[in-house]
Amino acid sequence: MAKWLVVGISDQKIAFSPDKLVSYALGSCVGVCIYDRKLRVAGLAHILLPNSKESLHCPVNPCKYADTAIEKLVAGMEAAGCRRQRLTAKISGGANMFDIPGPSIGEKNVEAVKLKLLSLKIDIVAADVGGNHGRTLIFDSVSGKLEIKSLFHGNKII
Structure with a gap:
């Protein structure tokens, strides 16, 4: 029987088939x-901010x-037997939740995620980012499918 592992804000988890990862209310x-399709291992990081170097808090x-989150997640997956060249990524979230001038924190988060994945040579195979609505994510370790639920924008699978 599959377990549902909840990934909170500023958290990450790795799931093995048949378990699922869920992260609620990403704004x-x-x-x-x-995801590593061969081993059916899934990892999910719920990222709050783009750059640890801007933090005033210690320890980070x-x-x-x-x-830092993506590096840690990839290292954990590699420790579980995944191979970097088999890893693919799907990203979701990064909404503009507040009407403020300039790039929103959501846009900055998306850009930082894309740059980090590029530097690690992990392809983004699907994305559902931006907008002004929250999302709940359900990531299936069996299929690698990412279900995205949104109260006013319906559900989709990428």
């Missing part, structure tokens, strides 16, 4: 879903920031 946060929670 400007970005959910980074990384590495799961909070795009630059």
Whole structure:
């Protein structure tokens, strides 16, 4: 029987088939879903902010920031037997939740996630980002499918 593992804000988890990862109510946060199809291993990071170098807090929670969370998630997946060249990513979230001038925190998060995945040579195979609505993510370790639920924008699978 599959377990549902909840990934909170500034957290990450790795799931093995047949388990699922779920992250609730992403607004400007970005959910980074990384998958190894051969081993059916799924990882999900719920990223709050783009860059740990801008933090005034010590010690830094590495799961909070795009630059450190993705590295930690990939390292954990590799420790579980995944191979970097088999990893693919799906991303969702990064909404503009507040009407403020300039780039929103959601846009900055999405850009930081894309840059980090590019630097690690992990392809983004699907994305559902931006807008002004929250999302709940359900990542299936069996299929690699990412279900995205939104109260006013319906559900989709990528």
